[in-house]
Amino acid sequence: MPTTKLAPARRAALKLFSECRRREARARDMLRDSDVLAALDSRDRALATRLVLGTIAARGEVDRAITSHLHSRSVLEPLVRDALRIAAFEILYLDIPDHVAVSQGVELVRSVSKRAAGLGNAVLRRVADEDSKALAASQDALDSGIYTIDDLQRVGALPEWLAAAVRTDLDPAAAADYARRTLEPPCQSVAANTAKHTVEECRELLAEAGCDPADGPVAGSFVLGRPAALNDSDLVANCDVLPCDLAAQEVVATLAPTQGQKVLEVGQGRGTKSVLLAATGARLTSVELDPKKSALASARMQTAGVADRVRCVCDDGQTLEHIDGTFDLVFVDAPCSGTGTLSRHPEISWSLREDAVSDLAALQLRILRNASIRVAPGGRLAYSTCSVLAAEDADVVSAFLASPEGAGFTAKSMALTLAPDADRHFLSVLER
Structure with a gap:
């Protein structure tokens, strides 16, 4: 039977995630200047970035899922756990078929420890079979408006105390929306620097740079269809536009x-x-x-x-x-x-x-x-x-x-x- 080939994006994600963990570095700062990301094509770069940032954000929840399927005496090597974390995040929170995410996750584990591949396969299949169903039920509960703190915690991959505080401090619809959006990639927006240019001039500069700007909901704001193009321009360095949520x-x-x-x-x-x-x-x-x-x-x-x-x-x-x-x-x-x-x-x-x-x-x-x-x-x-x-x-x-x-x-x-x-x-x- 032919061996599944590990995708470059997932291999890169594991390397970057593990480096973040070891250095206790801010992920976005590290990714911004990463040679590992720069070596990938745009599609793989986007997936690797999504896996790293998402796994960091959901770390406690994916750890809970992984640990629940391990023997109480099991001790995972740090790199094996990192590989399982990335794969579990992909299974639970990304719109990728389970069989693909599980297969790639097993290969990710194999890439750091061949002897742990069988364990990885067993754990990830149970994550796909059991935890995915629990997450889907929690998502349905949020949609219905009748949900528990556990549902908020699972959907938003939030610590229990934070899910409880959000449930108390926000109205039910806002709390549910908060949990849904927590793991979403942020909107890539910039503000026009009207001290240097008119809003129209900023729009033209962004278009010329290939950023595909669309007018945002706030006066002078732009939402970028191709935000990566901004990195290849001098618009931010020159303060022509300002990255700002x-x-x-x-x-x-x-x-x-x-x-x-x-x-x-x-x-x-x-x-x-x-x-x-x-x-x-x-x-x-x-x-x-x-x-x-x-x-x-x-x-x-x-x-x-x-x-x-x-x-x-x-x-x-x-x-x-x-x-x-x-x-x-x-x-x-x-x-x-x-x-x-x-x-x-x-x-x-x-x-x-x-x-x-x-x-x-x-x-x-x-x-x-x-x-x-x-x-x-x-x-x-x-x-x-x-x-x-x-x-x-x-x-x-x-x-x-x-x-x-x-x-x-x-x-x-x-x-x-x-x-x-x-x-x-x-x-x-x-x-x-």
């Missing part, structure tokens, strides 16, 4: 400072929102705690053509000791769990600790209370996270309003932005 773009569009308004941005990060806010004609003071990030953001403002409107300051949002005066808009882009961006940051699901959320909430409240002092009379205070958890969102805003600093503020809006992609951002706008 749609929910984040929606946050900026909601804030919409006007020409000449003074804005304090607390939590600048890489500075994407800084550019978008400055492109409106606002004048920004942008604070970032990490000196390396602050220096990189400052250089990016030069490239983006907004350096005359953005002052980058390395400072702690809990003290803001280097900031003077008051501002028309104070925007707190708070450090958070990132639970609204799991499709872009697959490591979060199974590395985030439940007790870390309360620590983050305490930090967020300290930053918000301190930043509020810088809001001018009649000005606005905006608080945003990329979390879906009430502990970091509405609860922080409520605690702030109950504090001495919050006494003079009124909440004008408080909502989770539901852009039509997998990302979720919370935004609350308060007025003094």
Whole structure:
């Protein structure tokens, strides 16, 4: 009987996934410069990327499935377990026939340990026979609107505590949608840098680069039909367009400072929102705690053509000791769990600790209370996270309003932005 040939995409996925595990590296950072991926054709590159990112995001759930079919005394070599993880993810979460995924999974195991191929075959067949059926039943339960935390956990490959928190904090339809989208590839969107070009000029630049742009739902946004082409252009390096999820773009569009308004941005990060806010004609003071990030953001403002409107300051949002005066808009882009961006940051699901959320909430409240002092009379205070958890969102805003600093503020809006992609951002706008 002829031996099944292992597909290059799966071989590459195993090598990359195992390297991520050993180095404890961020997958997207590692994949971006991977020679292993670069050696594949576009179709295999896409599959390998999907397998790596998906398996990392679903790691705990695929481990549960694999372990349930092993003898209690079984000890798997790390590479064998990695191969089983990738194959189990493919069987459960990708639209690939079970017999193909099982066969390829067995070959993947064989590629690292010939003697483990029989074990791999037995485990993967049971994953296909038993766990796939359980997953399908959970998907049906979510579709019906009558489901359990276990169903959310299985469909979204979420830790139990996170599935329970989502079920509590979101309405039933939103919680089900969150679980369905968690393992989906993120929408590949960019924002036009209108400080350098018109929206139409950005559309033409993207088209010329072969990115197949379509107008997104937020003004100045584009969804890319061929996002890989962006990597072969200089559009991002030159800040002609800005990679930015749609929910984040929606946050900026909601804030919409006007020409000449003074804005304090607390939590600048890489500075994407800084550019978008400055492109409106606002004048920004942008604070970032990490000196390396602050220096990189400052250089990016030069490239983006907004350096005359953005002052980058390395400072702690809990003290803001280097900031003077008051501002028309104070925007707190708070450090958070990132639970609204799991499709872009697959490591979060199974590395985030439940007790870390309360620590983050305490930090967020300290930053918000301190930043509020810088809001001018009649000005606005905006608080945003990329979390879906009430502990970091509405609860922080409520605690702030109950504090001495919050006494003079009124909440004008408080909502989770539901852009039509997998990302979720919370935004609350308060007025003094």
